Amino acid sequence: DARRDPEMNLLKGGMAANLLAPSYTGVRQPDGTFGQAYLAELSINYVAGLERLAEVCALCGEPSKAARYRDIAGKVRQALPRLMTPDGYFIMSEDPDGTRHGVFGAARHGYFEATPNHDAGCFRVTDDATNQKIIRQMLALKGPQAPGGLAPHGLILPNYPGYDDSVHGGPYGHWVNGGHWTTTQGRMTIACLRADHRRHRLNERK
Numbered sequence: 001d002a003r004r005d006p007e008m009n010l011l012k013g014g015m016a017a018n019l020l021a022p023s024y025t026g027v028r029q030p031d032g033t034f035g036q037a038y039l040a041e042l043s044i045n046y047v048a049g050l051e052r053l054a055e056v057c058a059l060c061g062e063p064s065k066a067a068r069y070r071d072i073a074g075k076v077r078q079a080l081p082r083l084m085t086p087d088g089y090f091i092m093s094e095d096p097d098g099t100r101h102g103v104f105g106a107a108r109h110g111y112f113e114a115t116p117n118h119d120a121g122c123f124r125v126t127d128d129a130t131n132q133k134i135i136r137q138m139l140a141l142k143g144p145q146a147p148g149g150l151a152p153h154g155l156i157l158p159n160y161p162g163y164d165d166s167v168h169g170g171p172y173g174h175w176v177n178g179g180h181w182t183t184t185q186g187r188m189t190i191a192c193l194r195a196d197h198r199r200h201r202l203n204e205r206k
Contacts, residue, residue: 001072003042009079011043012036013093018115023158025166027095034167040083040090040102040116047073047080048123077125083116088133090116092159101165104141111159112141114150115184121191128194135195138188156188 003011014036015026026034050073057066084090085103092102092113100106102113117138121131138156142149145161192198 003036004046004072004076005038008038008082009075010038010082011046011076013039013042017042023163023166024093035096037093037095037101038083039093040080040113041092041119043076043080043083044090044116044120044125045123047076047125048119050076080120080125087137088130089137090120090134092116102159104160109165111161111163112138112150113159114138114156114188115158118156118184118188118191121194122187124194131191132195135192135197139192139197155182155185158184 003013005012013024013026015034016024017026017036017039018024018041024039027037029035050069054066054069054073057063057069080090083094089104090102090113091100092109092111094100099109101109102111104110104112117134120126121134126134138150141160143161147153147157147160150157150160
């Protein structure tokens with residue numbers, strides 16, 4: 001909880017703080033090092049983890065701890081809309097100076113980051129209406145750059161069309177841009193089922 005900004009109620013993370021792969025770089029500092037920023041995935045999974053920990057505490061007869069964890073989770077949940085776009089999906093991160101990463105179509109950092117969006121739905125950090133809206137956007141997302149969308153081969157990829165802010169990867173198709181962990185598809189599938197997309201085809205071809 002020391003990573004939670006007490007005013008913003010969002011968690012800060014540095015290089016490789018995301019679970020998917022070492023794709024998150026952090027904020028480049030004047031001395032060449034990389035500092036921390038508000039990483040959406042970190043705050044979303046923190047809320048999910050705290051809520052489940054609260055349930056364990058309640059089962060173990062620790063109601064005061066359960067109440068504390070729920071209180072912190074509630075504060076972070078209320079702060080999460082700051083890390084969303086006007087279109088209603090989560091960005092990857094926001095730097096302390098306000099620079100936003102993962103706003104699809106933007107001139108800089110204009111990619112769609114999949115993980116915070118399907119994780120928020122899978123773990124019920126977002127309500128049903130928000131999850132449905134996000135899933136619709138993810139399934140409909142198409143663009144001119146290869147591979148054309150978030151799931152060209154039927155498995156959800158971490159981003160589209162590729163990072164322009166990572167020191168770990170190169171063109172699309174390298175691990176951190178075009179890589180995949182099957183667990184991410186599992187979480188995407190749960191988010192889709194929750195949105196009532198029971199027959200979705202992520203790799204639909206005409």
